[in-house]
Amino acid sequence: MELPRSADVVIVGGGIMGASTAYHLSLKGCRGVLLLERNPLFGQEATGKCAGGIRYQFATEINIRLSLLSLPMLERFEEELGQAIDLRHCGYLFLITRKEDLTAFESNVALQHRLGVMTEWLTPDEVRRRLPLMWLDDVIAATWYPRDGLADPSSVVQGYIAGAKRLGAKCLTDVEVRAIEVEEGRVQKVKTNAGDVLTHTVVNAAGPWAAQVGAMVGLEIPVSPVRRQIAVTTPIPGLPHDFPFVIDFAKNLYFHREGPAILTGMSNLNEPPSFHQQVDREWELVHFDAAMARMPLLAEAGVASRWAGLYEVSPDAHPILGRVEEVEGFYLINGFSGHGFMHGPACGLLLAEELLDGKAHSLDVSCLRLSRFREGKQITEYNVV
Numbered sequence: 575m576e577l578p579r580s581a582d583v584v585i586v587g588g589g590i591m592g593a594s595t596a597y598h599l600s601l602k603g604c605r606g607v608l609l610l611e612r613n614p615l616f617g618q619e620a621t622g623k624c625a626g627g628i629r630y631q632f633a634t635e636i637n638i639r640l641s642l643l644s645l646p647m648l649e650r651f652e653e654e655l656g657q658a659i660d661l662r663h664c665g666y667l668f669l670i671t672r673k674e675d676l677t678a679f680e681s682n683v684a685l686q687h688r689l690g691v692m693t694e695w696l697t698p699d700e701v702r703r704r705l706p707l708m709w710l711d712d713v714i715a716a717t718w719y720p721r722d723g724l725a726d727p728s729s730v731v732q733g734y735i736a737g738a739k740r741l742g743a744k745c746l747t748d749v750e751v752r753a754i755e756v757e758e759g760r761v762q763k764v765k766t767n768a769g770d771v772l773t774h775t776v777v778n779a780a781g782p783w784a785a786q787v788g789a790m791v792g793l794e795i796p797v798s799p800v801r802r803q804i805a806v807t808t809p810i811p812g813l814p815h816d817f818p819f820v821i822d823f824a825k826n827l828y829f830h831r832e833g834p835a836i837l838t839g840m841s842n843l844n845e846p847p848s849f850h851q852q853v854d855r856e857w858e859l860v861h862f863d864a865a866m867a868r869m870p871l872l873a874e875a876g877v878a879s880r881w882a883g884l885y886e887v888s889p890d891a892h893p894i895l896g897r898v899e900e901v902e903g904f905y906l907i908n909g910f911s912g913h914g915f916m917h918g919p920a921c922g923l924l925l926a927e928e929l930l931d932g933k934a935h936s937l938d939v940s941c942l943r944l945s946r947f948r949e950g951k952q953i954t955e956y957n958v959v
Contacts, residue, residue: 575746580772582606583929584671584764584784585779586751586787588613589621590727590915590936591907592779593734593745594922597655600741602930607743608771609735610764612750617731620781623851623883625830625839627806627819628916629666630691633956636892636941637913638689642939644920648725653920657733659725664830665818666722667696667704668957670715672824673720678956680738686719693719696843700800705820707813708869724819727915734922754790754904761791761903775903777925782884784894784908791901796889796947797909798847802839803854803882805861807875809834821959827864828959835878838865841959852884887911890952895921895942905929906944911959 582604585592596609613619626646630641645845651659667684670676686693696716704718735745742863748768754776755763764771778795780787788795817829826841840861842854857893866872887907888894898904907925910917924934 575744576625577746577749577766577768578608578744578771581608581744582773583608583775583777584771584773585777586607587611587779587781587783588616588735588745588747589619589779589781589871590617590731590732590918591922592777593731593738593779594918595619595777595779595907595925596738596743596745597734597741597928598923598926600738600743602926604930605742606610608736608773609738609743609745610749610751611745611747614747616735616745616747617728620884620886621727621731622900623804623881624726624915625828625837626915627666627722627726627830629668631668631682631686631693631717631719631722631957632727633678633685633894634953635685635689638686638691639809639937640917640920642689642691642915647919647923648730650711651730651733655733655737657729657736659729659733661725662740664725665718665720665915667701667818667820668717669681669701669710669713669719669820669822671712673714675823676715679715681718682956688904691831692720693717704811704818708820708873711869719820722819728814730915730918735851751790756791759900759902761901775905775929777905777907779907780912782886782907784886784906787849788872791904793898793904795894795906795908795944797894798887799849799884800847800887801854801882802841802849802885802912803858803880804839805858805880806832806837806878807835807872808878810836810875815846822868823959825864826959827861827868829865829869836869836872836875840864849884851884853880857944876877887946888916891955891958892953893917893921894944895925896934896937897946911955
C-alpha cells in the first residue's frame with residue numbers, strides 16, 4: 575500500500591497504543607486514519623516483548639479505573655474483533671514480606687474495595703496452600719484477585735490492526751517518521767522515509783521513543799526508555815495448571831505459567847535509561863538467584879528462551895494522555911511505565927473520544943495531561959513491578 579498524501583489523523587507507532595487508537599478512531603467513524611510503524615511488523619517493540627499481565631490491583635484511583643474500563647474490553651475482544659487473545663484469569667498474587675509494604679497495601683486494598691475490586695487478603699498459611707512449590711517463610715501476607723491474569727499482546731495488536739483496516743484505516747509498516755512540521759503552533763505535515771503526509775493531527779504512540787517524537791514538534795516529553803528482561807524455563811513437570819501470576823513485591827520479581835514452563839522477570843531498579851535491548855547476563859544471574867530462592871525447583875530447569883525489551887517510564891509511573899497546550903493537533907498516549915498493554919484498549923478509546931468528541935467521556939482522564947508535571951500534580955503509583 576502506498577503512503578497517502580494526506581490524512582485526517584497520523585498515528586506514530588504500531589504497538590498496542592497506536593493499534594488501539596487507530597481501531598477506536600475508525601470505529602467512531604473517522605475515515606482518514608493513517609498508522610505508521612517503522613518496523614516490518616506491528617507490535618514488535620515494547621508490546622511484543624512484555625509479559626502480558628493484566629490486573630486490577632493498583633494503588634491509584636485512575637489506574638484502577640483504567641483497568642475497570644480496559645480489562646472488560648479484553649474479555650469482549652474475541653467477540654468484537656474475531657481474534658483469540660489467549661485470555662486467562664489466573665489471578666495475581668502479591669507476596670508481601672516487609673511491614674512497610676503491608677501498610678501501603680492495606681491502603682491500596684481499601685481503595686480497590688471502594689472502587690469495586692474485591693481483592694482478598696491471604697494469610698501465610700493460605701499462601702502456602704496456593705503456592706506449594708515456593709519457599710515462603712518470609713511472607714507475612716499476600717493479596718489476591720482472581721480476575722487478574724494474562725493475555726497475548728501480539729494477538730491483541732493484530733486484532734486491532736485488522737479491525738482498523740476493515741473499517742478503512744491505512745496501517746503501514748516500514749515507514750519511519752523523521753520530522754513533523756509545525757507552523758504558527760499547529761501541526762501541518764509529517765515527513766517520512768516514504769514521503770510526506772499533509773495532516774493537522776498527529777498522535778504520538780511511539781512508546782519508549784515518545785520523547786524523540788515529541789522533540790520533532792519542540793516538546794519535552796518526560797518518558798525514558800528502561801530495559802527490562804524476561805526468561806522462560808524449560809518444561810517443569812508437575813507445575814499446577816492454576817499457577818497464578820506471582821509477584822514478589824519487595825524484590826520486583828515475578829513468575830507466571832507459560833505453557834508447561836515458568837516465565838520470570840525481575841526489574842533492576844538501578845538500570846539507567848537507554849535503548850539497550852540485549853540481555854544483561856550479569857543482572858540475569860542476580861535475577862536467577864532470587865528466582866531460585868523463591869522457587870527452588872527452578873534450579874533443576876533450563877532456560878528455553880530469554881529476551882529484553884523496554885519500559886516507557888514517566889516520572890510518576892502514570893500515562894501521559896491527551897492533547898497538549900503548546901502544539902495544536904498534537905496528542906500523546908505515552909509513558910505507561912510497564913502497564914501499557916493492559917490499559918491500551920481503554921486509552922485508545924479515550925484518546926479517540928477526545929480527538930473526535932472534544933473530550934474523553936468514558937472516563938475523566940484530565941489528571942493524565944502532560945501539564946501535570948509543570949503544575950506539580952504528579953500521581954504516585956506504588957504497585958509498579
